[in-house]
Structure formats: structure tokens, C-alpha cells
Amino acid sequence: MAAAADSRGLTFRQDYFGDPAAWAALVALLQDTFGIDVGTQDRFGGPDPTSMPFAYFDENGVCAANFSAFSMPMMIDDRLVKAAGFQSGAVRPQWRGLGLYRDLMNRAFGWCDEQGFELGILLTDKPAMYEPYGFKMLPQQRFVGPPPPLETRLVLLRALSLDNAADIALIRQVLCERTPVSSVFAVTAQVEMFLLNSVFDTDVRLSYLEEHEAIVAWKSEGTTFQLLDVAGKSIPPLSAILGALDQRPDRVAACFPPDKLDWQGAPESFAPDISLMVRGGAADRLSGPVMLSPMAEF
Ligand SMILES: CC(C)(COP(=O)(O)OP(=O)(O)OC[C@H]1O[C@@H](n2cnc3c(N)ncnc32)[C@H](O)[C@@H]1OP(=O)(O)O)[C@@H](O)C(=O)NCCC(=O)NCCS
Structure with a gap:
């Protein structure tokens, strides 16, 4: 799904992994932001087919901002839980502080609620950013x-x-x-x-x-x-x-x-520098260390 460019010259796109150029632009964003090459997945058949990416692209096709959801069914306390993972959250430095990520988070979390996911799960070094959306830290042991x-x-x-x-x-x-x-x-x-x-x-x-x-x-x-x-x-x-x-x-x-x-x-x-955060009723039922x-x- 692609919309017209906005006043900043950015175009919102959702579910765009079918477009190789757009996928390559996301790979570049994550390489530049985190120094990791998720394009390695092309060797193994490409990204998770359940992925639902939300992103802004500039007029040159550069991916300015992205946030992705994907289906990650889990077994939690003996129950199969329809969970969604959130990943690949990044905004290029020149586009930060403008609310792009807030917009993408709202779209991604809203989409997951519509799809009936019972649990949202993410890993982050910025837990405060997700607390307003109902995410809570889940200490890992x-x-x-x-x-x-x-x-x-x-x-x-x-x-x-x-x-x-x-x-x-x-x-x-x-x-x-x-x-x-x-x-x-x-x-x-x-x-x-x-x-x-x-x-x-x-x-x-x-x-x-x-x-x-x-x-x-x-x-x-x-x-x-x-x-x-x-x-x-x-x-x-x-x-x-x-x-x-x-x-x-x-x-x-x-x-x-x-x-x-x-x-x-x-x-x-142990204190990993990355926190596990969860959102949704299924998380409240967790009884043991995880x-x-x-x-x-x-
Ligand atoms: C973190 C990042 C995605 C924020 O993008 P952004 O477009 O500048 O964020 P926004 O302007 O939309 O701000 C969204 C909200 O997050 C808050 N926020 C932004 N950066 C934050 C940070 N480092 N820590 C905590 N909160 C932060 C903002 O204050 C804003 O809150 P508000 O909605 O109450 O006003 C961006 O700085 C980035 O790509 N950083 C490097 C990669 C990274 O850390 N990604 C997140 C991985 S979990």
C-alpha cells in the first residue's frame, strides 16, 4: 500500500517487502542504523513472510523510517498465544524528532489490535519509548x-x-x-x-x-x-x-x-542491555521466571 508524497516529500508504505528495491532500502536503513545486515536473510529465502512493515520513503526511494510487526505465535504457560513481535524500528538521523516513529508505532500497534493479536513483544534499549503504548518490562532470567x-x-x-x-x-x-x-x-x-x-x-x-x-x-x-x-x-x-x-x-x-x-x-x-517488553492480557498471566x-x- 503506497500513498502520495506528503509536504515533506515522504511517502508512507505498508506491506512493501514484495518490492525488491524497497526491501533493499530497509536493509540499508538497518545497516546504517544498527550495523547489521538483515539482507543475509536473502540467502535463506528472504524475510519472514508474516512481516508487516510500516515505513516512510523519500522521493529517491531511501527508507527514512521503518517499524515492522510479524507473527510470532508463542507457548505461554501451556497456552498457545497469538503474539506479534515488533522489530526493525529506525529513523534516519535527519528525520528524527519529527514524530515519524510515533506515527509508525501507532500504525503498527493499531494494525496488530485489529488483527486480534493477544500479545505484543519487543526487545529494546529504550523501554521508556514503549511504555505509553502499554508495554511493560519482563525481566529475563x-x-x-x-x-x-x-x-x-x-x-x-x-x-x-x-x-x-x-x-x-x-x-x-x-x-x-x-x-x-x-x-x-x-x-x-x-x-x-x-x-x-x-x-x-x-x-x-x-x-x-x-x-x-x-x-x-x-x-x-x-x-x-x-x-x-x-x-x-x-x-x-x-x-x-x-x-x-x-x-x-x-x-x-x-x-x-x-x-x-x-x-x-x-x-x-542477569542484566542484558536489551529489555524484553510485552503488552496485552496474555502477559499478565505469566507466573514464572522466563x-x-x-x-x-x-
Ligand atoms: C528511537 C528513534 C526510532 C526515534 O525516532 P523519531 O522519529 O525521532 O521519534 P519520534 O519523533 O516519533 O518520537 C516518538 C516518541 O518517542 C520518544 N523518544 C524518541 N527518542 C527516544 C529515546 N531515545 N528514548 C526514549 N524516548 C524517545 C519521543 O519523545 C516521542 O515521545 P512522544 O510521542 O511522547 O512525544 C530514532 O531516534 C532512531 O532510529 N534511533 C536509533 C535506532 C533505535 O534506537 N531504534 C529503536 C530500537 S528499539
Whole structure:
């Protein structure tokens, strides 16, 4: 949807990812603003097809401002919640302070309300900006404890590479068919951010456990084993994961509620520079400590 240019020479456009030039202009805006290349997603089939971007473009096709919503269904306290994520919020410096972002936030939040999303979720270093729209901070806690006794059996294990087309296809398939990694707080299906986060964080290792048909996303932090995500039709217990990976850490930090791991870690607060914020009734029902898997960050 495109409107006529306004008195500032800006044109509002919504749902414009079908236009390659407009998508490239957003990639440039995010590169210039955050120093990240979301165009990497073109390698994996493009941006999330559920994305609904709201933006202003100048007369040269430069993206002056953008804010996007996308569908991010979640499992929260054992209930499937129709959630929307908000991302790619940026305004070029020369256009700041003029209310463009306020306009885009109103449009995006209004659109999500019309679509019947029960929960809005975003990550930000500027929480005050979203509070007037009903967003509240949700403190994140990871789950830390000693490892369980290892289940040592010979299992087939394969390291996956994002440079390998067959591995990418496998990752996509497993992510589409996955069960949520937690019944307390987890995405139910999210492909694009998992792939992008794997590219952005070069320390992340993706291991495929053939027997469980599950992908484990993990990394080592000194003697701590960081479990970032597990994608599969079922979630193997932590003892089987550590055994398959032949990891014998001093402690484990699960970066999501570990209710399916047959292991308990103690919630440990940490202070990431980015806050998780939520809006909507579904957020009020949250009863336990939570963390959004870093592989689902957006
Ligand atoms: C943050 C940013 C998007 C704001 O864009 P903008 O078009 O200048 O914002 P607006 O003029 O529409 O202001 C919208 C509201 O946000 C407030 N606001 C703007 N910048 C803010 C900041 N850094 N912290 C808190 N509130 C802020 C404004 O006061 C205004 O409030 P009001 O509606 O009560 O008057 C822009 O400065 C930017 O791109 N920054 C770098 C990238 C970034 O931080 N993006 C947000 C990621 S979550």
C-alpha cells in the first residue's frame, strides 16, 4: 500500500517487502542504523513472510523510517498465544524528532489490535519509548545449575553448517515441525530469526542429534555449557544432550525455561542491555521466571 508524497516529500508504505528495491532500502536503513545486515536473510529465502512493515520513503526511494510487526505465535504457560513481535524500528538521523516513529508505532500497534493479536513483544534499549503504548518490562532470567549425570551412549551427531544448502533445508524443516522448547515461554515456530541469529553470533554451534531428530543450539562460556535452544518434534533430556555432545561442563545455563529438559536450574538474573517488553492480557498471566531463547531474539 503506497500513498502520495506528503509536504515533506515522504511517502508512507505498508506491506512493501514484495518490492525488491524497497526491501533493499530497509536493509540499508538497518545497516546504517544498527550495523547489521538483515539482507543475509536473502540467502535463506528472504524475510519472514508474516512481516508487516510500516515505513516512510523519500522521493529517491531511501527508507527514512521503518517499524515492522510479524507473527510470532508463542507457548505461554501451556497456552498457545497469538503474539506479534515488533522489530526493525529506525529513523534516519535527519528525520528524527519529527514524530515519524510515533506515527509508525501507532500504525503498527493499531494494525496488530485489529488483527486480534493477544500479545505484543519487543526487545529494546529504550523501554521508556514503549511504555505509553502499554508495554511493560519482563525481566529475563536464565536457568543455571550443575549438569545432570551424563547419558553416555554412542549416538549419531552431526555439526550443521549454514554454508551447506542441505543443512539449511534440514534446519528449516526441523524448525517448521518443532515443538516449543518450553511450555512456559517459547516460540512455537520461528524460522527466519533462528537462522539470522545463527549467522550473527559466530560462537553459536548447531548440532543435529540424528536419533532425536533435534537440533541443539549451544555454546561454551568457559566451563559453562550454554544451551540456547533445542528444536525438534520432542525435546531430549539434558543428560542425553550433554552425552551426545560429549560435554562435561561444571555448570549448565539454559537460556529458556527448562521444563522439558528433565533437569532443574535455578533462575539467575542477569542484566542484558536489551529489555524484553510485552503488552496485552496474555502477559499478565505469566507466573514464572522466563527467558526468550536467544535464537528467537529479533
Ligand atoms: C528511537 C528513534 C526510532 C526515534 O525516532 P523519531 O522519529 O525521532 O521519534 P519520534 O519523533 O516519533 O518520537 C516518538 C516518541 O518517542 C520518544 N523518544 C524518541 N527518542 C527516544 C529515546 N531515545 N528514548 C526514549 N524516548 C524517545 C519521543 O519523545 C516521542 O515521545 P512522544 O510521542 O511522547 O512525544 C530514532 O531516534 C532512531 O532510529 N534511533 C536509533 C535506532 C533505535 O534506537 N531504534 C529503536 C530500537 S528499539
